[in-house]
Amino acid sequence: MRILIPSIQVPFISGGSILMTQGLKNALIKAGHEVEVVTIPFKFSPHSYIEDLIEFWKKQDFNNFNGFHIDMVIVLQFPAYYVQHKNKVLWLMHQHRSVYELYNEEKALEEDKQLKELIVKSDTQELALIKSRFSMCQNVSNRLMKYNNISSIPLYHPPFREEKFYCEESYDFIFCPSRLEELKRQDLLIQAMQYTKTNVVAIIAGTGGQKENYEKQIKSLKLVDKVKLIGHISDEEKETFYARSLGVFFAPFDEDYGYITLEAMLSSKPLITCIDSGGPLEFVINDETGFILEPNPKEIAEKIDYLYQNKQKAKEMGIKALKHYKSKNISWNNVVNKILGSK
Known part of the structure; x- marks a missing residue:
């Protein structure tokens, strides 16, 4: 045709x-x-x-x-x-x-x-x-x-470069790739990091209109060692960050679909999202493949620390996430x- x-x-x-x-x-x-x-x-x-x-x-x-x-x-x-x-x-x-x-x-x-x-x-x-x-x-x-x-x-439908995502042993960071825009709510992660009690770090990748605002938040909250804004990264770099992360944070407001959710699953990583995040809720099974939380920085911080303190459990959740992805015929x-x- x-x-x-x-x-x-x-x-x-x-x-x-x-x-x-x-x-x-x-x-x-x-x-x-x-x-x-x-x-x-x-x-x-x-x-x-x-x-x-x-x-x-x-x-x-x-x-x-x-x-x-x-x-x-x-x-x-x-x-x-x-x-x-x-x-x-x-x-x-x-x-x-x-x-x-x-x-x-x-x-x-x-x-x-x-x-x-x-x-x-x-x-x-x-x-x-x-x-x-x-x-x-x-x-x-x-x-x-x-x-x-x-x-x-x-x-x-699957995300771009679906076949390129993979999993490696995790390092001590939570990965958050997305455009730096208000609806993507990276500020929830930034605010959550001030309440974490472990040595976990947040790595936020992407560019956008909220970059300057997020830089100010990180400085004002004295989180320069806990939150890293790394800007634009290549597809290969993104896939490596997924592979080595403890878990992925993606909690936008009422997202349509959300490739990041699928990319995290393909990388065998648990996802932290929120009850009002829209699309990700169709894929995350709470407490099994990730966490569905109130958009509350303290609650988010608790689950970030949980992944850090329970790395074998985080690994098991990631394996379940990949299995769940495969079950959906995407x-x-x-x-x-x-x-x-x-x-």
Whole structure:
């Protein structure tokens, strides 16, 4: 088949959305199909830009291009999922979160309310027209049902370089790789480290808008020897840090999916997350493959110390985590078979 994947990209920002889109393309090509990703730049403001982009995508007819018949379109994200095609499949990455679960009624301006009304109405109308609907996880499916009363089937996919993750004997550190952004909540780990009673260290990898703020927190709490911000690292370095860690900390607020959870499992490491972290809760079995805690630094500190003081137990939890990952049939073959088999 000849398949198109309409997409958006925020220039100079890379993340899970690009990996998911490229992973799908590669898997479809491997399965013998012709595939192209059609990308349009995106920015979060002003609202008029988003409104114009909504109308742009709604007017795009992807059935034919210069004599080439397009057999299928697979849509992943707002607002590219408004594109027109007679054979369209939804595999939902996420909607425009700022008008859904991240919307703040008290702080919203009139223009924010108008944008929310437009997007919710458009999503409800347009996504309901798609007969084959999947999402990348249960958390995303739950949101789609909650806000738009539209059902979808969760369909998990593996992280980038899935086969490269491995496990070695642990060193005395907790690993936390992610963009340094407010929603990722690395500050919970930083604050927790002031309450640890062992010699464990926290290593935080990544770049982002909270870097300066986190540096100030670390200094003010006198944690320069306990918390290390190491910035951007290569894939190979990331895999080594996973392999040698005592455990992994990943406690974002209401994460869509969370590759870090899967990467920790593939590295046979227990994961510390929180009850409001969203996607990771679909994979962590509390007290067996990791810990699901209140977003409370003192509670987090206790479990970090527990992993340090009970390294054999931490190792056993990590082994269970890898086994649990393998039980879920997370593969690109499964994704392709389900999406193409839906037609």
